[in-house]
Amino acid sequence: xxxxxxALSYLLVDHFHTASKLYLTRYPFADVIFYLVGxxxxxxxxxxxxxVAVHPEDERYNAKPCQAVILPLVNRQIPIVFxxxxxxxxxxxxxxxxxAHDLNDFEIGRRHDLALISVMDKYGVMNDQAGxxxxxxxxxxxxxxxxxxxxxxxxxxxxxxxxxxxxxxxCHTVVEPQLSKQWFVAIKPLAEKAIAAVKxxxxxxxxxxxxxxxxxxxxxxxxxCISRQIWWGHQIPAWTCEACGEMIVRDQEPGQCxxxxxxxxxxETDVLDTWFSSALWPFSTLGWPDKTRxxxxxxxxxxxxxxxxxxxxxxxxxIMMGTHFMGEVPFRDVYLHALVRDxxxxxMSKSKGNVMDxxxVMDKYGxxxxxxTLTAFAAQGRDIRISEERxxxxxxxxxxxxxxxxxxxxxxxxxxxxxxxxxxxxxSMSNQWILSRTSNTVRQVQAALDSFQFNEVxxxxxxxxWREFCDWYLEWIKPALYGESATAKAETRSVxxxxxxxxxxxxxxxxxxxxxxxxxxxxGPRSTIMLEAFPAPVETWENPATEADVTLLMGVIGGIRNIxxxxxxxxxxxxxxxxxxxDQTKRETLTLHAASVTAMTKVQEFEIKATxxxxxxxxxxxxxxxxxxxxxxxxxxxxxELEKLGRERDKIMVQLQRIEGKLTNEKFMxxxxxxxxxxxxxxxxxxxxTIAKIDENTARLQELNQLxxxxxx
RNA sequence: AGGCGCGUAGCUCAGUUGGUUAGAGCGCUUGCUCGACACGCAAGAGGUCAGCGGUUCAAAUCCGCUCGUGCCUACCA
Numbered sequence: 001x002x003x004x005x006x007a008l009s010y011l012l013v014d015h016f017h018t019a020s021k022l023y024l025t026r027y028p029f030a031d032v033i034f035y036l037v038g039x040x041x042x043x044x045x046x047x048x049x050x051x052v053a054v055h056p057e058d059e060r061y062n063a064k065p066c067q068a069v070i071l072p073l074v075n076r077q078i079p080i081v082f083x084x085x086x087x088x089x090x091x092x093x094x095x096x097x098x099x100a101h102d103l104n105d106f107e108i109g110r111r112h113d114l115a116l117i118s119v120m121d122k123y124g125v126m127n128d129q130a131g132x133x134x135x136x137x138x139x140x141x142x143x144x145x146x147x148x149x150x151x152x153x154x155x156x157x158x159x160x161x162x163x164x165x166x167x168x169x170x171c172h173t174v175v176e177p178q179l180s181k182q183w184f185v186a187i188k189p190l191a192e193k194a195i196a197a198v199k200x201x202x203x204x205x206x207x208x209x210x211x212x213x214x215x216x217x218x219x220x221x222x223x224x225c226i227s228r229q230i231w232w233g234h235q236i237p238a239w240t241c242e243a244c245g246e247m248i249v250r251d252q253e254p255g256q257c258x259x260x261x262x263x264x265x266x267x268e269t270d271v272l273d274t275w276f277s278s279a280l281w282p283f284s285t286l287g288w289p290d291k292t293r294x295x296x297x298x299x300x301x302x303x304x305x306x307x308x309x310x311x312x313x314x315x316x317x318x319i320m321m322g323t324h325f326m327g328e329v330p331f332r333d334v335y336l337h338a339l340v341r342d343x344x345x346x347x348m349s350k351s352k353g354n355v356m357d358x359x360x361v362m363d364k365y366g367x368x369x370x371x372x373t374l375t376a377f378a379a380q381g382r383d384i385r386i387s388e389e390r391x392x393x394x395x396x397x398x399x400x401x402x403x404x405x406x407x408x409x410x411x412x413x414x415x416x417x418x419x420x421x422x423x424x425x426x427x428s429m430s431n432q433w434i435l436s437r438t439s440n441t442v443r444q445v446q447a448a449l450d451s452f453q454f455n456e457v458x459x460x461x462x463x464x465x466w467r468e469f470c471d472w473y474l475e476w477i478k479p480a481l482y483g484e485s486a487t488a489k490a491e492t493r494s495v496x497x498x499x500x501x502x503x504x505x506x507x508x509x510x511x512x513x514x515x516x517x518x519x520x521x522x523x524g525p526r527s528t529i530m531l532e533a534f535p536a537p538v539e540t541w542e543n544p545a546t547e548a549d550v551t552l553l554m555g556v557i558g559g560i561r562n563i564x565x566x567x568x569x570x571x572x573x574x575x576x577x578x579x580x581x582x583d584q585t586k587r588e589t590l591t592l593h594a595a596s597v598t599a600m601t602k603v604q605e606f607e608i609k610a611t612x613x614x615x616x617x618x619x620x621x622x623x624x625x626x627x628x629x630x631x632x633x634x635x636x637x638x639x640x641e642l643e644k645l646g647r648e649r650d651k652i653m654v655q656l657q658r659i660e661g662k663l664t665n666e667k668f669m670x671x672x673x674x675x676x677x678x679x680x681x682x683x684x685x686x687x688x689x690t691i692a693k694i695d696e697n698t699a700r701l702q703e704l705n706q707l708x709x710x711x712x713x
Numbered sequence: 714a715g716g717c718g719c720g721u722a723g724c725u726c727a728g729u730u731g732g733u734u735a736g737a738g739c740g741c742u743u744g745c746u747c748g749a750c751a752c753g754c755a756a757g758a759g760g761u762c763a764g765c766g767g768u769u770c771a772a773a774u775c776c777g778c779u780c781g782u783g784c785c786u787a788c789c790a
Contacts, residue, residue: 015787015788015789022790038790039790040790041789041790042790053790086790087789087790090789090790091790094790095790096790097790098790102790104788104790105790161789162789163788163789163790164787164788164789209717209718210717212716212717213716213717213785213786216715216716216786217786220787308785309785312786339784341783341784347784376726376727376737376738377725377726379726379727379728380729381717381718381719382718382719382726383718383719383783383784385725385726387724387725387726387738387739389724389725389738389739389740390725390726390738390739392738392739392752393737393738393739393752394738395752396738396750396752396753397738397752398752399750399752399753400749400750400752400753402749402750403749403750403752403753404749404750405749406749406750407749407750408749409749410748410749451729453729455726455727456727456729459727459736459737462737462738463737470749470750471754474749475754478748482748558756561755561756562755562756562757564744564755564756565743565744565755565756565757566756566757568743568744569744570744570745571744571745571747571754571755572745572747602747651734652734654734655734662732662770662771665770665771666770667769667770667771668770668771669770670770671769671770671771672732672770672771673732675732676732676770676771679732680732683734687734
């Protein structure tokens with residue numbers, strides 16, 4: 001950088017799209033009276049031109065016998081070279097080549113063995129190679145050169161032009177590519193091993209889609225410039241012999257020159273690129289190059305969690321260094337987490353000022369709520385656009401956990417017995433059910449964690465705690481907890497404690513604070529929850545039969561509640577309910593667990609029959625093959641009831657017809673797996689039963705409607 | 714210029730090897746101070762899964778194109 005003199009590698013240059021000028025400069029041929037036009041945005045660099053390049057297949061030039069042009073103003077003869085880097089279609093197809101002041105030109109220069117002429121110093125001032133322009137600032141020089149070219153008729157024109165201009169990342173000054181001597185790492189051999197490590201599965205990237213980008217980078221990798229002219233960093237271990245000029249590179253101070261035995265050695269002052277040092281991190285932190293116990297135990301590590309924007313800078317280089325120095329990859333799994341962006345999808349950065357300060361957010365909503373939100377948003381392959389509404393929603397969730405625990409603590413004390421987890425057969429339905437659901441939830445959480453699907457972890461836990469544990473389980477056990485039976489109470493308390501403990505442990509990695517707090521409030525002597533083992537599923541708890549029974553009860557309870565709501569029956573008012581269901585097994589289940597239904601619906605008289613029709617003046621609801629009737633005090637609006645049934649029937653008919661279509665489709669029957677066919681058949685039977693119930697009820701209501709009309713008429 | 718991703722309920726987003734009655738939170742409607750919680754409870758409304766075409770018995774899910782949108786990388790004489 002001409003202003004702040006920071007030495008910038010190409011990775012540190014910011015490119016900005018800038019409005020500029022394109023100067024069309026004439027380069028007269030050396031031996032004929034003609035010229036070609038070399039366009040440039042930086043005319044001052046022409047003083048360092050050492051060739052003009054054209055594409056080898058450009059017919060405008062490759063047939064011409066002339067092999068050189070005269071560089072204007074300097075009157076130096078420079079060759080015309082053929083290089084496929086040149087784009088035929090840009091301008092006249094001729095490119096002025098300034099190897100000392102342009103990266104691409106440097107490459108062309110190397111290919112054609114061109115001279116390197118630096119025309120300005122590190123302050124951006126023209127040097128002695130610039131002849132009459134020596135001492136001028138680069139931009140002053142530009143003006144002067146344009147004026148001079150114009151004066152001698154060698155300026156073909158000036159066009160407005162927009163292009164990317166390199167700027168210093170620190171002071172935003174337009175930078176100048178300059179020749180300098182630097183240290184490089186020949187990177188190809190290292191990259192090949194690093195590519196192989198990902199290809200053969202020694203290292204897995206999550207999400208996998210980043211592998212493409214990784215391979216793309218690694219395949220097109222350029223030699224790595226590792227020297228930096230700054231104060232901080234590992235000093236490069238290289239010495240120059242003052243006596244004979246020998247260069248010595250080794251990991252120990254040489255003491256004397258191996259060639260001439262001189263002791264006058266001067267150490268290289270350049271330091272290593274910070275990423276070079278960082279690349280050694282997985283093993284240099286463990287005592288390498290010594291063979292320490294730590295290195296032996298911890299290398300290779302398991303998971304690296306990081307952001308994709310340093311996949312190349314850091315991750316890839318750790319892989320290269322690890323495979324090179326240790327002969328083994330530094331880690332097995334790389335989880336590339338999402339980037340938090342602002343509402344517009346922009347990456348948050350301090351310089352842009354669009355950052356959401358986590359401290360402020362945590363202060364407002366709580367750290368656990370903030371952590372849970374980020375976890376819930378962490379879907380793979382997608383960035384996060386943070387939303388305050390979601391954080392607020394999860395703050396409510398944290399509160400829900402707190403309140404549910406408070407409720408549990410009201411009923412738990414030091415005498416609460418530990419659950420005999422092997423022997424749960426005699427427990428009540430709700431207790432068996434919640435244990436089954438708990439094990440199931442742990443299983444799902446584990447699977448989601450194993451596959452780095454953290455949003456799924458959050459979602460599964462959220463649904464379990466709020467929808468199953470709070471909404472159903474805690475409500476279901478209230479009669480037992482507040483009731484007279486000491487055994488029922490004791491049993492329920494120990495299940496409640498067990499489930500709460502597991503839930504807290506599951507939740508702890510996401511919401512450490514609230515779980516730790518509740519943990520210590522639970523009965524019994526307790527150390528920190530951080531030392532607890534992560535829960536494992538308990539297979540013997542998993543009970544599909546009980547879960548199915550509960551689903552049935554939930555459906556019936558939902559039906560009764562629907563009637564309550566639709567009929568605007570006050571929640572505290574008692575009602576009676578009549579269930580009609582032909583299925584004997586279902587009737588038995590409902591009879592056995594009648595108390596579970598009535599407690600949740602404030603039903604006084606609860607009758608279950610195999611057959612029967614809608615009592616006069618009763619509201620109804622069809623759940624699967626069960627007709628639910630609630631007799632009303634006053635008259636009900638039969639037309640409205642019929643309309644409701646009609647709507648429900650339409651909805652189910654759509655599904656039913658779709659399945660019928662499938663099952664009568666020969667190709668479906670021939671090709672679909674038998675499980676799928678069986679499942680469809682089962683669904684069809686269910687829908688048919690529901691339709692039958694609806695039709696039965698509809699007919700009955702129509703009959704009643706007739707009667708009432710007759711009456712009123 | 715090349716690469717990657719996204720377009721699903723009013724909003725923010727889930728939906729992993731194709732088979733679910735397409736889900737959640739917020740918002741919306743209705744009713745509720747019942748001894749954890751009104752930061753709550755219960756019942757609801759709301760979606761031609763961007764569009765078109767293809768593969769398949771079966772597509773939000775796979776393929777192609779189009780439109781919209783975001784990001785990354787490189788270069789720009």
